[in-house]
Amino acid sequence: MTLRLQTITRDEHLAFVRSRPSASHMQVPSWADVKPDWRSENLGWFDERGHLQGTGLALLRPLPGIKRHLAYLPEGPVIDWHAPDLAERWLRPMLAHLKQRGAFSVKMGPPVIARRWSADTVKAAIADPAAHRLADVPPTSEDPAAAEIAARLRAAGWRQAEPGGEDGFAAGQPRHVFQVPFAGRTLDDLHKGLNQQWRRNIKKADKAGVKVVRGGRDDLPVFHELYAETAERDRFITRPLSYFQRMWTALTTEDPDRMRLYLAHHDGDVLAAATLLTVGTHVWYSYGASSSRRREVQPNNAIQWRMMTDAHELGATVYDFRGITDTLDESDHLVGLLRFKAGAGGEAAEYLGEWDFPLNRLLHKALDVYMTRR
Known part of the structure; x- marks a missing residue:
């Protein structure tokens, strides 16, 4: 059965996040106050008994000159990403709600890790002249469930987004991070x-x-x-x-x-x-x-x-060094930072990346053109 989605209060949102072992710092209600150039909405998914099952912080940025906006859920929403009916039960109500709010496109960042490389693997890869990017290196571990989630998103019409920056319309968070497990x-x-x-x-x-x-x-x-x-x-x-x-x-x-x-x-x-x-x-x-x-x-x-x-x-349970470069080219100055983080032990991790759903294809395309010429 499809979940019911509605706007919730900040207190409801925060209480749900506190009931979870973890959520991104960009999916807590206060993150909206860090981004004053974006409007925000606290979203809640409810089951048939009226129990809150998931939350999302949606940031809304208007497109110049018109009353339509990009909706962005950085490193979220906080939902059951492994649900077999992910698109129908969880994402369809979100798209309908945000479209009603005037969104022309939705961008989200599933907090799902697809692949990991141990610190030793990263160190060896940096020293290997044949390895140019992390993608060239066999991962230490891989989650097959992540590939299934990506397939469900594509089948439902979501598109994997190109990497961007945090500011303005080029919303985007790092796809590759370095984490040290503490558990x-x-x-x-x-x-x-x-x-x-x-x-x-x-x-x-x-x-x-x-x-x-x-x-x-x-x-x-x-x-x-x-x-x-x-x-x-x-x-x-x-x-x-x-x-x-x-x-x-x-x-x-x-x-x-x-x-x-x-x-x-x-x-x-x-x-x-x-x-x-x-x-x-x-x-x-x-x-x-x-x-x-x-x-x-x-x-x-x-x-x-x-x-x-x-x-x-x-x-x-985890100490997260946040973003790393995926390039292994010694001439890139960011490789030094990767080497520093890898020295702490732990592992490089690759998220599924960010995904777009064009609710209005013409305006979504216009945004792409705007960002290209910017």
Whole structure:
């Protein structure tokens, strides 16, 4: 039987997310407050007894010049993705509801991992000149259920989206991430899972007197200075300080422990900073920043190990380093970041990616053309 979908309150939405072991930080109600350029709607799926069975945060962005918008559910919705009647029971009511709300296209990101590569496999692949992308490398494990979900989506008219950026209309989240599993592992197990370089650097930072402390909202300007320096060095576009202040206020108002800030001090100077996000038992390293000064005291390893330690204390089942490049070409500057994350042990993971459903094919095509020429 098809589920009934309707708008729910933020409190209902949050209560459902809290009842789950994990959900993306982009599928909690407060994430809408982080994105003021998008309207939002909290969606709820109800069974025939009136019990809430799933939720979704839909972000709505108007198309320039007309009263129609793109509907985007980043890393969501939070539903039963493995249901054999996924398209009919879960997705059809969502499409009908969003079309009624004026959406011309729907984009979503199933939180389903299709393939994984161990840290050792990634390390060997980077060293192999014949391997150019992760896709060239046989995975350590593969979930056949993910292929079935993708087949159901295609059969129902969904299209796999091209990778994009987070801002404006080029909505998109990383398809490849790096995760360290924590479930059933002691802190000593996690330390032993680090590669030799990581363990050496953590020890070096401790011996050099690097101190990692938790900061608050008032420390965000210090973080942002380092973040801007990192962006210039690593060639990526920055977000303004106001974005992080808004994120802090929105997320910590919803849950005081939803967002944390860590700072690595050395001789009175902050050399590195990072943000940590938590929903249920899933913990994400969200944004990182570091100075080019005194890199020899290894503040980045020190701050990551402190965050991993605290995540373990929180009862996390996974520590998520977020996005990685899928290229293995040594000439790409992002490979260094991949190597750093792989040094923590764990595994690279590939999600099913994001999927589009054009509710109005003409407007959807117009958006494609707009984004191409932009």
